[in-house]
Structures are given as C-alpha cells and as structure tokens.
Amino acid sequence: MSGVLYRKLFDDAALFPPGNAPMGEALPAHRAHLAGRRAGYVGPFLVSDARVAELRTVLGRERRDGDDRHANPGGPGPGGADAPLTVAVTVPGGAEEVGAAVDAVLADPALRLSAVEVAAAPGRTREAAEALRTHLPDGAEGFVEVSRQGDVHADLVALVGTGHHAKFRTGGLTPEAHPGEQELAESLYAAVGLGVPFKCTAGLHHAVRHTSREGFEQHGFLNVLLATGVLLGGGAAEDAARVLAERDGATVAGLAAKLTDEEAETVRGTFRSFGTCSVTDPLEDLVVLGALPAPGPR
Template sequence: MSTSPLAAPLFARLVDDAAMFPPGNAAALHAIRTHLRYRSSGLDPYVGPLLVHRDRWDEMAAAHIELGSPQLHVVVVGGHRVPSAVPAGIRVLGFEEPVDRPPLPAAEDGLPIACEVTADEAGLEVLAEVASAAADGDAVVGKFRTGGTDVTAFPDEPTVAAVVAEAVRVRAPLKFTAGLHHAVRFTDPGTGFEHHGFLNLLVATELADAGALIADIVEVLGSRDGQVLADIVRGWTAAQVGTVRRTFTSFGCCGVEEPIRDLVELGLIEAPRSTYPTEGVESLARRELR
C-alpha cells in the first residue's frame, strides 16, 4: 500500500496530537513547538489538531503568545464552550467532552464535538444519539477510551468489540483515545499493561461493517501479528477504506511519531520526511494548515 493512493485516505489526519495529556504531559511550549514542526514535515498528512484540556488553556495560551502567536488549530477537551480568551492566531476547531447520558451537549458556534461514551447501557444510548445527530448533519462523533494510566482504564477485547460493532450498527462516527501508542497490540514492558493497537481497531471496524461475528472481531483485536493485519489492510478497496474511516475518525496519542513509525515499518506508508526545518517558529506557523 505504500505506493497505493489508498494509503492517503486511510491514514489521513488519523492521529490527534495529545502531547499535553498523560502519560506524555508535555509542557505547552514544547507541545506547540513540536506540533508546528509536524505541520512542516512529512508527518503533516497523518496528524490532526493539537488537543488541549480546558484546565491547561491558560498555560497553552501564554506559551502560544511567547512563541509569537503562530497560527495553531486546537480542540478543547473537557467542555463545549470556547474559552473566554482566545489569543490571535489560535483557531478552536471543536470540543471533546464526556457525556454520561442523553441529551448531547450543544457545542458553541455549532463547532464539532466528540462525546466520550462508556461501554455500558447508558453509554451506548449516547452513542445512538450521536448516530442520530450525525445523520441529521450535526458535527458530532462518539469517543471511546481504550486505555489510561491505570490498568482498569484498559477495556478488554470483548468490550471494545462490542462498542465497535454497535458504532457500526447504528452508524455512529467514533474516535478512540488513550493507550494506542502502536499499530499492533502489545504489552508495555514497564507497566505490564495490555495495549490495544490502532491497526487492530481499523481491521476490527471493517470486520464489523462486513457483518462479522463478535468472536471474530475479538480475535483480530487480540492479534499481535502486524504483518497479517497489514496484509488485510493492503487488500482493502477504496469503498472499504471510506467505510472504515467514516466510522473510525481518529485517535488521540501523546506521541505522534510512534504510530506513524509503525506504519512505515509495516510497509503501509512510505517513510515521511522527518528532518524538521531549522527555521524559526514564526516561519513554521505561516505554513500551518489552512
């Protein structure tokens, strides 16, 4: 797929930059600098907006001004209102917020919102509301947590399979967050935590769309064979790629380069130009996304 045009739509803007979130917890100054470098490197096509929790907004805003107020696209996590003070150069693209039960929050200015859901009955009711709102043309997606800083934050394969299958069934667009540091399922050597793989999730989404049994979706979520998963993806048609990305919209990761490096190593994309330019941040900002 590295020479196929299907790689571009499949992985476009797949990885939202969660550098300021655990376990990375980057300082705002570092997060902004690094994000702008991604934008001016070969990583740009794969990277989504910078995610900023509302509790760190002031830190981010001050760092942004210190860097000369570059053009920067952000998503505010933990609310559905635009912060009262938005420095020149920052564009708020949307919001992310946990939603325990319907109704869905109304995002300010009609901006997109990702509603974080749980895997229980109430959470799936919210997911159904997301599907209904999206069908009506609202800019809304679901959001499901696949990891965290504690072992209890990692849902098992049957739980993830059930959420993916339900999202496909009701036609709810869904993003994932936390723990997806690599393409393929792995055990963290430091913590012993079992991490899901984002490539596993992409394949699981396609299986669900094809009507696969939950047991088959569970099996692929547990696979640690990256080449098998990569070969499956290489065989997809343009229609399959489009269907998968309509459901699986993106995932947040505190280390953007790791998942992209995995795609290169699996032969799914060509190695991006990774040498960052030496020009100043102000010059980098002028080449920020439209």
C-alpha cells in the same frame, strides 16, 4: 492502498499522560510535525479546557516576539507561529463546562477550534450532546466520551441524530483502564450499527495489539481500523474481537494492505481519529510494518 487509511488519524495529545510534555515543548514539536513530510497524517493539537489559558499565554508571547522580530529585520522569522493553531479541546468536567471552554478558544484569533470532546457520566450523553449543539460554532465537530461504567449502547442511542460523535477510552494508566477485545468490539459494533462515528483516546500507542512494558494489554490502532472495517462489512462483534486480538504484525499489515482507497475512506468516515501522546511512534510503527514509506529528506 495509499496512505488514505492514516490521513489525519493522529491527533496530537503530547500534553496528556503518559507523555505529559510541557507546553513549551509540545507546541513547537506539533508545528514541526505539520511542517514535515508526514503533515497529512497529523490531526489537531489536543488541549484540555484547563490549559487553554496557558496555551493562549504562550501564543501571545510568540506574537509579541514576532512583532519584535518584524521591527528588527535582522532577527529570525516567526517560524510559522503567525498561522492560527488548530485545536481540539477536551472537557472532562461534563456538559456544564462546554460553553466556557468554547468561549475561551473563540476569544483568541490565534486559535481555530476544530472539535470539542466532552465527557459524559452514564446516562448523561444526551445532555452532553445538547451542550455541544448549543455552543459549538459552525465547522467544529463534537465528541461525547461514553462511559464504560454505564449502558454503552443506550448512551450511543442518545447520540443518534444529534450530528455528534462518540469517543471511546481505550487505555490509561492502570490495567483496568484498558478494555478487553470483546468489550471494545461490542462498543464498536454498537456504534457502527447505529451509524455513530467515533474516535478513541489513550492506550493506542502502537499499530498492533501487544503487552506493554508495564504489563498492560493494549490495543493496536491498526487492529481497531480493521475491526471497524469488518463491522462495516456486516461482521459481528465476535468477528471484530478476533481482529482486535491479532498480535502478528505481518498479518495485520497484510489485511490493511488489501483495503482499497474506497474501503479505507469508508472506515475513516466511522473511525475518525485517535489521540496519541507521540505522533512519531505510531508513524514509525507503520514504516516498520511496510504500511507507509520511510520519510525522505525534504
């Protein structure tokens, strides 16, 4: 299998915990990823609606600096800052705040909106989906974060036919923020059975299931990809849970290597991407597992 399984899989969430990179570091690092040999694996720059104004300020400063450099040809070029930045905006405040978040991005020609991810309280998924329908521009995707505290299946049913996708939280800063294998498997099973594509956020720091330094039991993103494939092939939630629980890297990498490009495309049509505060770490995991070649010099 080629790198089809990992294409645009890693949304750049450097601004978010636990990385919490400053804007002035996260933005140039994102551009460096896009300029490198692994650009094909990197998704949009993730920013919360509360930080869109800060991002626009930084981009405005870059434009002014670029104009100065163009006026003084002896200085360095703008370093790629002239191209619109593709962003996905998170809206943790819910449906009522989607419109303002979209307007703030669309007001700046230096930004291109690829997606909006809005959190929904239990039982309010339909309301969030309606807000996305009302405010999203053509070409932008909508994701509704489904609460673990509610009836996940019912909330996913509310997304059927809306054209919007689900978002599952797979980790956080406490042990309780990490769903177990069976819980996540049942959520994935429901989404696949209903034909609702999804993305994940938080906790998928490495390719294979492991125990973190803090003692958190964390899912591997490669396990989640494989579990999605098992479900798409007609497997039950218990089958997906067994795949999610697998901790042997060679076993997990071997299963991924058996996927054809067509199978990988099908998996990625359902598991769209996940947010990671480090784009480099998960890619390095794949190199160590032999799933991707080491990047050569440019």
